Amino acid sequence: MNPAELTQTALASPAVEVSVWALFWQASFVVKLVMLGLLGASIWCWAIIVDKVIAFRRAKTSMDRFEKVFWSGQSLEELYRSLTTRSNEGLAAVFVAAMREWKRSHEAGRISFHGITDRIEKVIDVTISREMERLEGRLVFLATVGSAGPFIGLFGTVWGIMSSFQAIAASKNTNLAVVAPSISEALLATAMGLAAAIPAVLAYNKLSTDAAKLGSRMDGFADEFAAILSRQIDDRS
Amino acid sequence: MKAGFTTSVLAHAALLLWGLIALPSAKPFDVEAIDALPVDLVPIADVSNISEGSKTAPKKNTASQAKVTPPKPRPDSQKVGAAPTDQNTPITEKASDTAAAKEATPPPPPKAQEKPPEKAPTPAPPKAETPPPAPEKPAEKAPPPKVPDAPPPKADTGEIAPKPDKPVDKPADDQPKPAPPAPSTLPPSKPKPPKPTETADTTPDTEPQKPPKKNTKPTPETPTKPTDDKSEKFDPNQLAALLNKVDPSGGGGKASDQEASLGSENKTGPVANMTQSELDALTAAITACFNPPVGAEGVENMVVPLRVEFTPDGDLAGPPQVKSIPPGPAGQAVADAAVRAVQRCAPYSFLPPEKYDSWQVVNMNFSPPPSY
Known part of the structure; x- marks a missing residue:
């Protein structure tokens, strides 16, 4: 192949397609892997984000509803009975757990007031931490993607540019038209890393704040309920 | 979680699809074709x-x-240049207007006017003025040599000094010659035109010989000699005045300082x-x-x-x-x-x-x- 042909083909091929899709297919194996991984991370991130947003909203509404019922003057016994029939979360779960511990202390027939407050508080703590774990679960993944995504993308870019320079050295043609596509494809990796990381960081900050709010709300309810039960215990003793 | 995952997958698929359709390829830059510059x-x-x-x-x-192509003679120039063709100028002007002549702006006319008074009407009207005209003849005669010589190469003028002696003798002989060109007022103009012609002719031959002297020096000398020979009225005391009246010559036809x-x-x-x-x-x-x-x-x-x-x-x-x-x-x-x-x-x-x-x-x- 004489030099004229060489330059012609080298010039002709890159001019064919420069779409994002074409760039992806032209990329080397490693870069492709990085881009696919970032795409998967992005998908998973958004799945978590959607899931958490829905879950937090539902948790909030359920808390609102429960507090409304709880402070409506309804008998706690009735409330407990109605709630035990189904799975509960949030405040309802805390209430149910505490009531269950309370009932157990009574149902045995022997009324042992000693240590009941401690037990109830322990149960409440456990329940709250379990609820919080459920709320905050997977948010860590967002944080990870947010901090590591750009690095992963950068790795893909560096790898792509490295291989493109190797190609340049091999073809001995530094024409910008030859160099540009491979560099562009390498930069696509960083672009995808950023595209995955930016929403992840934003969502992580927002969701973790929301989760903390929900947690503090549960803590407040737990304290109030514990106080009520403690008063009952003192009354009965 | 399923809901979230499906939504996310769907959203990404939609985004990629949109990217494929809406961003098919980067717009190529508008590069204007530039013609190759032949060097x-x-x-x-x-x-x-x-x-x-x-x-x-x-x-x-x-x-x-x-x-060299001659510079166009300036209005001030005396037209006493080398070539005989330059002497077509009518020297005929009014002889009597000596007084007015001095004032007159164009140099050429004044000279013509002043000359006539010298020979014929010397004693005529204004005494004060007449004397100057008389000397002016010599002065004018002198200038002609200058002009022709000066124009060619600057250096040549030095030669003039030796030559003037010859011209002095010749002018008398040559006087008839100049007469034809200036038919109207022959008598006054006799000596003046001839000299220029001869000097002009002679100078070119001898030019190469001597290296430069300055124009100004030769000119004063030349006037004196011719005047002594020809004009009886030459007044040495007036010499400076005479010289001063010589207009700077602009050069004759083919003459050039350049x-x-x-x-x-x-x-x-x-x-x-x-x-x-x-x-x-x-x-x-x-x-x-x-x-x-x-x-x-x-x-x-x-x-x-x-x-x-x-x-x-x-x-x-x-x-x-x-x-x-x-x-x-x-x-x-x-x-x-x-x-x-x-x-x-x-x-x-x-x-x-x-x-x-x-x-x-x-x-x-x-x-x-x-x-x-």
Whole structure:
């Protein structure tokens, strides 16, 4: 192949397609892997984000509803009975757990007031931490993607540019038209890393704040309920 | 979680699809097609040619002989220039208006006017004025020589000093000649026109001989001599006044103070120029044939101005002329050696025949090569 042909083909091929899709297919194996991984991370991130947003909203509404019922003057016994029939979360779960511990202390027939407050508080703590774990679960993944995504993308870019320079050295043609596509494809990796990381960081900050709010709300309810039960215990003793 | 995952997958799929459709490919830059600029390599000789003047112009000493287009005579000029054609000017003006003549703005008329009073009506109207006119004759006579001489090369004027003696004698003889051109008022103008003509003619021959003196010096001298010979009324006390009245001459027809520029000596229409490369070739050829005279020192510092005439086939039309012998004890020997070199190398067949016009006569400054 004489030099004229060489330059012609080298010039002709890159001019064919420069779409994002074409760039992806032209990329080397490693870069492709990085881009696919970032795409998967992005998908998973958004799945978590959607899931958490829905879950937090539902948790909030359920808390609102429960507090409304709880402070409506309804008998706690009735409330407990109605709630035990189904799975509960949030405040309802805390209430149910505490009531269950309370009932157990009574149902045995022997009324042992000693240590009941401690037990109830322990149960409440456990329940709250379990609820919080459920709320905050997977948010860590967002944080990870947010901090590591750009690095992963950068790795893909560096790898792509490295291989493109190797190609340049091999073809001995530094024409910008030859160099540009491979560099562009390498930069696509960083672009995808950023595209995955930016929403992840934003969502992580927002969701973790929301989760903390929900947690503090549960803590407040737990304290109030514990106080009520403690008063009952003192009354009965 | 399922809901979230499906939504996310769907959203990403939609985003990618949109990207494929909406961002199919980057817009190519609008690159305007630029025509290629042709670049030619042009020999400097074509550029360095200057159209009209002397072929050897770069050498200031010798170049001045060339014919140059005369500057248009300024209104002030006396028209006493070299060529007889310049003397067509009517000198006939009114003789009596001496007084007015002085005031009159155009110099040429005043002179004419002043002259007449001198010879015929000298005693006439204003005494105060008349005396000056009388001296003016000499003054005017004097200027003519200046003008013709001065214009060509500055240097030439020095020669005038010796010549004036001849002209003085001739004017008397020549007076009849000038008469025809100026029919109207012959008597007054007799002496004046003739002198210019002769001086002009004589000067060119002798020009090369003497190197520059300044115009101003010769002029004062010349006026005095002629005046003594011719005019009885010359008053030495008035000399300064007379001289002052001489208008600065603008030069005659072909006269020019300017140095000739590189060009052909016989210009006919658009001048064919000897390119610098042709001159170089000629010089190189002559240099190759040059044998330095034995024992001569400082040969490489000498410059021998040569005037060489060629025949159309590149041969010499005659023996080369040495315009001036370089100074120094070895000057004559070197000049002879240069002439021999030119003759030995003839014919110069490489000179382009179609440009014979440009190299028929070549004035060149031959600088001998450093001896080895």
